[in-house]
Amino acid sequence: MERIPVARPNMSGNERKYVNDCLDSSWISSAGYYIEKFESEFAKYVGTKYAISTNNGTTALHLALIALGVKPGDEVLIPTVTYIATANAVKYCGATPVLCESNGMDFNICVDDLKRKVNSKTKGIIAVHLYGHPANMLEINKVAKDNGLWVVEDAAEAHGAKVNGVSVGALGDCATFSFFGNKIITTGEGGMVTTNNKDLADKMRIFRGQGMDPHRRYWFPVIGYNYRMTNIQAAIGLAQLETIDASIAKRERIRSWYDENLNQLSNFVEKPSSSEWADPVCWMYTIKLKGVTAEKRDFIMGHMDKLGVETRPVFYPMHMLPPYLENTSYPIAEKTSSAGINLPTFEDMTEEQVIMVCMALSEAIELA
Ligand SMILES: *Cc1c(COP(=O)(O)O)cnc(C)c1O
Numbered sequence: 001m002e003r004i005p006v007a008r009p010n011m012s013g014n015e016r017k018y019v020n021d022c023l024d025s026s027w028i029s030s031a032g033y034y035i036e037k038f039e040s041e042f043a044k045y046v047g048t049k050y051a052i053s054t055n056n057g058t059t060a061l062h063l064a065l066i067a068l069g070v071k072p073g074d075e076v077l078i079p080t081v082t083y084i085a086t087a088n089a090v091k092y093c094g095a096t097p098v099l100c101e102s103n104g105m106d107f108n109i110c111v112d113d114l115k116r117k118v119n120s121k122t123k124g125i126i127a128v129h130l131y132g133h134p135a136n137m138l139e140i141n142k143v144a145k146d147n148g149l150w151v152v153e154d155a156a157e158a159h160g161a162k163v164n165g166v167s168v169g170a171l172g173d174c175a176t177f178s179f180f181g182n183k184i185i186t187t188g189e190g191g192m193v194t195t196n197n198k199d200l201a202d203k204m205r206i207f208r209g210q211g212m213d214p215h216r217r218y219w220f221p222v223i224g225y226n227y228r229m230t231n232i233q234a235a236i237g238l239a240q241l242e243t244i245d246a247s248i249a250k251r252e253r254i255r256s257w258y259d260e261n262l263n264q265l266s267n268f269v270e271k272p273s274s275s276e277w278a279d280p281v282c283w284m285y286t287i288k289l290k291g292v293t294a295e296k297r298d299f300i301m302g303h304m305d306k307l308g309v310e311t312r313p314v315f316y317p318m319h320m321l322p323p324y325l326e327n328t329s330y331p332i333a334e335k336t337s338s339a340g341i342n343l344p345t346f347e348d349m350t351e352e353q354v355i356m357v358c359m360a361l362s363e364a365i366e367l368a
Pocket residue numbers: 056057058059082083085086128154156157178179180189190191
């Protein structure tokens with residue numbers, strides 16, 4: 001029996017054609033038609049003036065923070081439940097990530113805790129849209145405005161999600177995306193920053209290319225980085241972007257199959273919820289097991305693995321990981337994380353596969 005992976009990219013559009021075009025034309029490095037085209041089409045898709053491509057989502061975050069001037073001594077508010085790249089990017093600037101509790105509904109930040117953590121060292125907020133559900137940007141932007149903070153959206157897991165009809169990526173001062181192989185669209189490795197702010201966009205382009213003066217070749221007024229995307233990555237990205245609406249629609253269908261098939265497990269499984277102001281995307285269908293310990297959750301995932309179903313645990317909160325360890329307890333985050341499982345979600349997934357995942361989950365729960 002074929003294993004069901006937790007994620008798998010779909011490459012059935014113009015990917016090969018565009019990559020071959022790069023090879024045939026020998027434009028394989030970090031200049032070329034596809035980079036500019038992918039950036040302009042991505043900006044159009046998100047609804048921002050500028051999009052700056054990078055070599056991955058982590059460098060996109062770092063680049064955004066550099067352009068915003070984040071420096072040692074600064075504090076940046078982030079959710080404790082996130083992928084570690086969010087916290088690491090803050091650390092790369094020598095600044096301190098200040099962790100915030102989860103809200104207990106979706107997997108995102110608790111705005112009340114966010115408000116409590118603001119002090120004179122706070123410079124900004126990274127709002128993470130976890131597992132495809134947007135963070136509460138209306139409230140977060142209000143906290144930012146009231147306190148003179150900037151907002152970066154970490155939209156690595158939410159391409160195409162919307163808040164009151166506005167796309168993520170266009171809701172803060174700037175936003176970052178990832179195109180890793182398991183994301184909604186992929187370039188293998190890759191990232192993007194979107195913004196409407198010309199000053200930030202100009203700075204990011206300079207810092208992305210070793211800090212070179214755009215008007216004077218090989219003159220470097222600042223220390224920059226090599227965070228450039230290649231034309232080949234951009235070629236794949238452009239092809240992926242051409243079919244993103246269909247990809248998101250297919251993921252919605254998978255969400256509805258899960259919703260339907262998990263009804264019979266409603267005593268044991270909490271399905272993902274969404275707020276009325278949000279149009280989430282189904283990046284990974286994420287459930288919370290009711291009343292289980294982390295050990296039991298891990299047993300259930302282990303048994304599903306034996307039955308040929310790959311899953312993932314919800315991210316460990318940052319305050320439990322060695323680099324960001326704290327004595328403080330964040331009870332909602334800990335509960336959300338220890339009870340959470342990401343179920344297989346990929347574009348080509350069939351209804352039969354969704355049913356097989358639900359059967360494996362049911363069997364594992366019975367045994368646990
Ligand atoms: C994937 C991801 C990133 C980083 O992306 P990479 O392309 O893997 O560097 C950042 N933040 C979140 C929330 C992510 O899921």
